Amino acid sequence: MQPMLSPHHRRMSWDHHLQLTRRISRDTTVVAATDPVALMDGLHDPSVFIEMVNLQSPMAGRRNSFCVVQRMSESENRNEEDRPQSQPSTGLNVLTAHIGRNKVDFALWCTRFATIIFTFNYLIPIFGSGYNMYYKALLANSATSALRLHQRLPQVQLSREFIGKVFIEDSAHYLLYSMIFFYSPPVTWVLLPVFLFALLHISSYSLGLIELLGPNALGVGRMAIGIVEVQSVNLLRTIAFSEIFLFPMLLLSFFSGRSSLMTIFVYYRFLTLRYSSRRNPYTRNTFGELRFLVESYAQKPSCPSIIRNLVSKLVALISRLAPPVITAEQQ
Template sequence: MAEGDESDRRPKGVAALKQHVVSHKVEVTLWATRLAAIVFTFAYILPLFWNPAGAYYRILLANAATSALRLHQRLPTLTISLQFLMQLFKEDSCHYLLYSLIFLYSSPNILIVLPVFLFSLIHFASYSLTLLDLLGQNAWWGARLLISLVEFQSRSILRLIAFSEILVMPLTLIMSFFGRSGLLTIVVYYHFLTLRYASQRNPHTRLMFSDLRVAAENFANKPGTPSFLRSAVLSGIATISRMAPAVPHSQ
């Protein structure tokens, strides 16, 4: 029997959805925590029902729960070894668990929650399509349209996430200068950014650094750029390049 015929005979509707929820508890929980992060982000931007600060911390807690569950999926067996720790810090979910912990006790800022919201939006939309398929191909066509828009723009969204991750670095410097976060935040966030730069599964942060470097070099090499500004830009590029972690060529 053809694969299409088998998919047509699969149970559809609420019963199929209930069966899926029972048999995929972790995936559905991840879907719910990502939905929570999205809802709390809107609550932070439009504080009609929640205090903005409270909504901000709920976003980070929802992201921490998502990251911990995803990390459990990726590394179900906990071992105390150097190899396990090296593998742990290669996981994107570990990076964003660390991200939540970094900013959980800092002052709220929309730029901090932006990458969390966008990551949640992409994965929430993707799994929502799976749930809608269980209800039937014609169920919730409006939601399907919105999901299609998110998936169509997924590459641009991932680039925006990478750009916001980079922008948060100078933000932590400014926040520390005004006493809105500690000096340790700068150090730990720098290590977070190096982990994102060396990510094996998501190269967008690394690619965004490359794009920004090309843009900065083009600006510095323009005939109309003052010499002192050109020197400052090129010096900044050289400094940031020295701080970048080594990435294996196989990536």
């Protein structure tokens, strides 16, 4: 607490304070700078506040420095001692508090982590049957999609407009994706988009959790997350390619009896939803890249005419089946 001196006290005469000590109030004393006893008492007493004040001498306009020694009261001392110290911004307690405030986000982190673990266990059966791990990975992805959809649309309504909003969301697309293959025989290719999406989304949130532990915590984990974030665009393009090439694989598996016509039809619907996605244009861009590559090859003189005609008809068919893209301005 800064001591307040009235103008009268600041104009105290030089003659009164050159070598004397004068009490201003019950807890404030003005002493000359040459008084070593008062200064030493103030420096060694934590309840004393010292302020240097320049006093004007009426003789030859000289100035000299004086000390205002103010002794704080016992109540002020207690308040200073009882003042809470600033809490650390990192540590396990901070991480626990963050998880408590963001339960849904942490639940999403857990379901994505489970998707990654189940996918690894399907490829390399360490814990349990690989057959069961395949469906557990799809189930974990369903839980992730359902939680994310709840975050995006918390208020459920029984209306046509609400159903339309649901199918615009990417989380609804991947909830449908998991349901398509949950009742079909295992196909390893199916888990590739699920695994890569879980890896992408878990990395950014994991970095935030590591930052809460401390700036130097889990250096290896930070390095791995950095690699994933640098390759995020390539991973998204890989996801789009895998979703597109899964459709002809389902057609081939239909003739071998491993998939049904209903699976192919519903998956085609899934692809149309991904093509018209507003938040993730990678599927649409990948279709464009594939069309450019195929047409460039068909235009080469070395390409047989029968293949050129087949490519032309196939591109025309896919273009007719492609849904219209609804932009944000058209909403």
